[in-house]
Amino acid sequence: MLEIRDIWKVFNPGTMDEKIALNGLSLKVEDGEFISIIGANGAGKSTLFNAICGTFLVDRGSIVLDGTDVTRVPEHIRAKVIGRLFQDPMKGSAPGMSIEENLILAAGRGGWLSISSPDERAGFRDRLALLGMGLEDRMKAPVGLLSGGQRQALTLMMATMAHPKLLLLDEHTAALDPGTAEKVLKLTTEIVAEEHLTCLMITHNMQSALDLGDRTIMMDGGNIVFDTRGEERKMLTVEGLLDRFRASSGKKLDNDRMLLSTVKDTPRNFKH
Ligand SMILES: Nc1ncnc2c1ncn2[C@@H]1O[C@H](COP(=O)(O)OP(=O)(O)O)[C@@H](O)[C@H]1O
Ligand SMILES: [Mg+2]
Missing domain, CATH: 1.10.1200 (Non-ribosomal Peptide Synthetase Peptidyl Carrier Protein; Chain A)
Known part of the structure; x- marks a missing residue:
């Protein structure tokens, strides 16, 4: 469905503010897969979505969506087959x-x-x-x-x-109060399941990241540092996920919001 090969994005190259936001990232997403994406602030999660949508062109690498190479396709054309939600309800x-x-x-x-x-x-x-x-x-x-x-x-x-080929959710419940966030999250899983959508969901909530969907990806420094699914994922706890983060990136999670939200606030029965 989606095949991303070795994509790079460097902001402000050659200046003091140079930032490698995507660092040779590759990702293969199967048809109908629902993937949650976590990672500290600045890990490159939103940049990955921008790259997929064509908000900017990547410096290197390729993006193939449903058999079509969209690497150089303008954003408004990709928008016809990609649905996207942001944190801001406005x-x-x-x-x-x-x-x-x-x-x-x-x-x-x-x-x-x-x-x-x-x-x-x-x-x-x-x-x-x-x-x-x-x-x-x-x-x-x-x-x-x-x-x-x-x-x-x-x-x-x-x-x-x-019926988009791809649904991208960028912390789409983060600005809502907990009760409403729960409701919108439940709706999300229902719609994704009913429409058999392929979905990538960025979340700051580690528990949701493990409970919802089929696969969890952790990003750091513009790349994927951990990718889990199936039995391994079923067995994983939030504590285990934090340990994996420390092991993969050699540092502690510096995202307060993410650490705070390790407290369970999503019912487990949301799994679709
Ligand atoms: N348009 C931009 N211009 C300059 N730097 C950017 C831009 N977009 C993102 N960045 C930088 O790229 C890095 C990754 O950002 P982002 O993808 O927004 O992180 P995340 O969504 O994981 O919090 C950050 O260091 C951010 O400051
Ligand atoms: Mg972001």
Whole structure:
């Protein structure tokens, strides 16, 4: 599904601020796989997503998505087959437009003056109802009036409506209160499972990283330092994961938020 070979990204090369953000990273993702990604601040996690999306071109290496070499393909073209969510619930939907108008855009029909058919509206209503956030009764409401959790759930629905080849989640529940974060995370696993999506999810929550999905990857210094799945992963605890991090990188995790969130705040039954 996704094959990344030896990608490099150096910011501000040749200056005092030179930063090797991706350091010869390779990764093969199977069709339908759900991978969680962890790593300290600055490890290169978001840069990896930017590279996959084409926010910038990589300096070296190749990215093949579903058999197509997209290494040099512009971001807006890749965006047609890649869904992406950010930490900030304000990104990903247009605040001045109604829920319905946002959905029309996400459905790929474009055009600000597009009007949905009764059938389409009914389809939107049904899908919104599945989010369990009461949005189905507020289709004419501007998105800017929604809470962070409602908006992130809507963005998730919009990002997955067109059945993307790849769904990239960059700490998409980190800005939400714990209860709402849990709800959005549950929705995420349900949608990913139902739509058989291939998904990469960056999370600061070590427990979620082990509980959700099929595989956990740890990044450090612009590369993957640990990659676990199957039986080995099932047996792994958060403590074990922290030990692996120390062993792989030769240092302690310096991300406070990540250490704090080693306390379990995700129910285990979220596994899909
Ligand atoms: N656009 C950019 N310009 C300069 N440096 C950047 C840019 N984007 C990221 N970096 C640097 O690259 C490194 C990796 O950043 P990032 O991928 O955002 O880390 P993470 O998401 O794992 O916290 C950091 O040192 C960051 O400061
Ligand atoms: Mg990041």
